[in-house]
Amino acid sequence: MNETPMRARAVVDLAALRANVRTLRARAAGAELMTVVKADGYGHGAVPCARAARQAGAGWLGTATPQEALALRAAGDTGRLMCWLWTPGGPWREAVAADIDVSVSGLWALREAVAGARAAGRAARVQLKADTGLGRNGCQPHDWADLVTAARKAEADGTIKVTGIWSHFACADEPGHPSIEAQLTAYRTMLGHAEAAGIAPEVRHIANSPATLTLPQTHFDLVRTGIASYGISPSPEVGTSADFGLRPVMTLSAQLAQVKRVPAEHGVSYGHHYHTAGPTTLALVPVGYADGIPRAASGAGPVLVAGAWRRVAGRVAMDQFVVDIGDDVAAVGDEAVLFGPGDRGEPTAEDWAQAAGTIAYEIVTRIGARVPRVYLHADGADHTEGADRTEDAGGADVLSEVSVAGEGAGTSS
Structure with a gap:
């Protein structure tokens, strides 16, 4: 396929x-x-x-x-x-x-x-x-x-x-x-x-x-x-999603668009608010505030890349931001997970809310139309055998493969 x-x-x-x-x-x-x-x-x-x-x-x-x-x-x-x-x-x-x-x-x-x-x-x-x-x-x-x-x-x-x-x-x-x-x-x-x-x-x-x-x-x-x-707690000070028996529904991820070594004291992103402490590897995450990533989380937004939490290095730009992964290894095309339920150690929408000084409602609601939605278990079954059933953004049921306008085709996960 x-x-x-x-x-x-x-x-x-x-x-x-x-x-x-x-x-x-x-x-x-x-x-x-x-x-x-x-x-x-x-x-x-x-x-x-x-x-x-x-x-x-x-x-x-x-x-x-x-x-x-x-x-x-x-x-x-x-x-x-x-x-x-x-x-x-x-x-x-x-x-x-x-x-x-x-x-x-x-x-x-x-x-x-x-x-x-x-x-x-x-x-x-x-x-x-x-x-x-x-x-x-x-x-x-x-x-x-x-x-x-x-x-x-x-x-x-x-x-x-x-x-x-x-x-x-x-x-x-x-x-x-x-x-x-x-x-x-x-x-x-x-x-x-x-x-x-x-x-x-x-x-x-x-x-x-x-x-x-x-x-x-x-x-x-x-x-x-x-x-x-x-699946997001409306009162995180009182209880987490898990405390209330809820599970976050959305997982936001992107492919790394570039991975490169840079020297010490290299400026990163607009304004050079971040400089590398030493020779390091920078990874480019191709989403930005036009996709709903809060610019207010510049320097603070958490992302799971190469098996570890990273923070946005420097400013979030319109279409992209950078993370510093040090001497860890990553490749172009690897997954960067911005938020999800937390099962794989990824940040949650609440983590992004804290980084941006806002609430998790805003984090999920602002994710823009440039980011395709991929639906798991759209057929009403809470257990699947083999391929997950998904539904595309237009509402039509499909199996395994989903087409999304403006982004080509992708698969369910």
Whole structure:
């Protein structure tokens, strides 16, 4: 079989994602589970990850934008699906027609949802969002009565059905933070007002990934799990992925593009912020900030090369960076592993987050379209015999070999 190696690739283990979803469902026994696949599945690929989550029992999917939700419908998803980040003039009619639950945080959005329902000729499935203290989207308590009254009127008119009352935590990743109980109290109060006014939501929900893992009193009818579904701890100070029974889903690697000996005091990369301490070997990793490698990790980002951890030598450039491997031996084409589950001693996304002064959410989400995604176990089987089954970035199942636009062909690993 002809194989064209890839410059770089992000291998996405869908069996690990399914296992994570099952683990999270067990954590929230008694509540339904929503797998959040916004931002292209946190960089992992929305459609393949959505399919895997459904296979593992996720009753709901969640997206930020309506365009993301409509893309899932176009790909064949027919289950419960919610999107929450709307702006005026959005595709309300299309979302209503596609049976997508739409979030409403104010009267303007309710008016547009009603108009979309009338245009679609069917009732809109609406979830009212309460701002219980996060201060982003959601209806403030002093405006809540007006929104609830208007929503009840629209229900009576037959243009909407209020399917959910929901909110979002600000500090659920910091157990014991006083805002958690304050938000929970505000949520219960606003929920109680809506129910007293005659609204009977199908689902009540406030729990995100950290709340799902550490705050069982917040589970209500539904939990929304984003980053935890992809095997990354939302609260690394509280517990690692392994502590929570989760496995990172993405492994990012690249082929070495050059290996060369250089003398002592040789400058490396832009600005010469790194100079070699003595005669040494430099290895070139052909990914950079255009691929999502954080420039803020210059001089610090960890990479497994030639069996050992190395640090980025000097600045991360747009398309490449360098590691100093000393007198160790490597060859052009050898694998450099930036992050993965850690099974082979490679760094994790959390290690990169610490190096860049950010969070692991950003590390995986920012990996760009130039890096092909290669999907393992896309057929729903968590064990394979012989060749792994993979799925290409366009969603078509293939065996062993996967073609990716712009990068030729490669193989599953």
